[in-house]
Amino acid sequence: MNMPHNTFKAALKKNAPQYGIWAGFATGYAAEIVATTGYDWMLIDGEHAPNTVPGVLAQLQAVAPYATAPIVRAVNGDASLIKQLLDIGAQTLMIPMVETAEQAQALVRAMRYPPHGIRGVGGGLTRATRWDGVPDYLATAHEQLCLIVQVESRLGVENVAAIAAVEGVDAVFIGPADLSIGLGHAGDPGHPDVQERIQYAVDATLAAGKACGILAPNEADARRYQDWGCQFIAVAIDISLLRHSAMATLARYRTPATEQAPSRTY
Numbered sequence: 199m200n201m202p203h204n205t206f207k208a209a210l211k212k213n214a215p216q217y218g219i220w221a222g223f224a225t226g227y228a229a230e231i232v233a234t235t236g237y238d239w240m241l242i243d244g245e246h247a248p249n250t251v252p253g254v255l256a257q258l259q260a261v262a263p264y265a266t267a268p269i270v271r272a273v274n275g276d277a278s279l280i281k282q283l284l285d286i287g288a289q290t291l292m293i294p295m296v297e298t299a300e301q302a303q304a305l306v307r308a309m310r311y312p313p314h315g316i317r318g319v320g321g322g323l324t325r326a327t328r329w330d331g332v333p334d335y336l337a338t339a340h341e342q343l344c345l346i347v348q349v350e351s352r353l354g355v356e357n358v359a360a361i362a363a364v365e366g367v368d369a370v371f372i373g374p375a376d377l378s379i380g381l382g383h384a385g386d387p388g389h390p391d392v393q394e395r396i397q398y399a400v401d402a403t404l405a406a407g408k409a410c411g412i413l414a415p416n417e418a419d420a421r422r423y424q425d426w427g428c429q430f431i432a433v434a435i436d437i438s439l440l441r442h443s444a445m446a447t448l449a450r451y452r453t454p455a456t457e458q459a460p461s462r463t464y
């Protein structure tokens with residue numbers, strides 16, 4: 199059995215834009231619905247959505263038949279958690295709040311087997327190896343694994359060039375919400391101070407030869423960040439899509455008939 203091909207990692211190397219969606223419902227059923235919609239990638243959010251390792255596994259299994267590539271965001275960079283997420287078959291990990299090159303190096307080591315790292319061997323117990331069905335997994339696993347580090351603090355942006363330069367870091371993902379609150383502009387990622395730091399981080403990441411991503415559910419933001427060079431952009435959040443659509447639908451009926459435009463003209 200061949201090792202599953204990491205289409206997201208391959209697409210990053212082609213420098214093609216990759217549009218993603220944040221998946222926050224934390225169930226396999228909802229994740230599968232998202233995976234049918236044609237986005238290039240989806241983020242299974244283990245930081246802010248109520249996900250457990252078995253819950254992430256269910257979502258990975260649910261989306262496996264589809265072309266949308268799953269990225270799993272861990273709640274933190276704990277090496278034991280990284281080991282579990284890799285063992286259940288996550289191939290692309292996003293780790294929040296990386297602030298130094300040393301932290302990034304530790305994450306790379308957590309994703310690699312000795313002598314290049316500290317990942318423990320799960321062998322035939324793990325979905326990653328397809329229960330020992332993938333030949334040579336130990337020697338080749340790193341080829342299909344992808345590490346995205348999140349830069350989302352003042353210190354992280356100051357160190358972004360060194361973080362991006364770490365061998366084994368495939369991409370940097372900017373977190374506008376955390377960055378804006380960290381810079382004293384809570385809830386205002388559009389503030390010029392925040393925008394300046396975002397553009398600086400994008401430039402430094404690209405200069406290091408790595409891909410840069412960002413969350414931008416607002417279309418104007420997404421298009422600007424793409425112009426700046428962001429290659430993978432989360433342009434939607436599934437929970438927000440449901441909520442906004444539900445409210446907009448209800449509002450059409452709640453609005454008094456006299457205020458509504460006529461539905462038919464003769």
Ligand SMILES: O=C(O)C(=O)C[C@H](O)[C@@H](O)CO
Nearest residue numbers: 246350373374375376377413
């Ligand atoms: O800082 C950010 O922005 C992120 O990391 C994304 C957030 O966690 C959140 O806004 C996702 O909905």
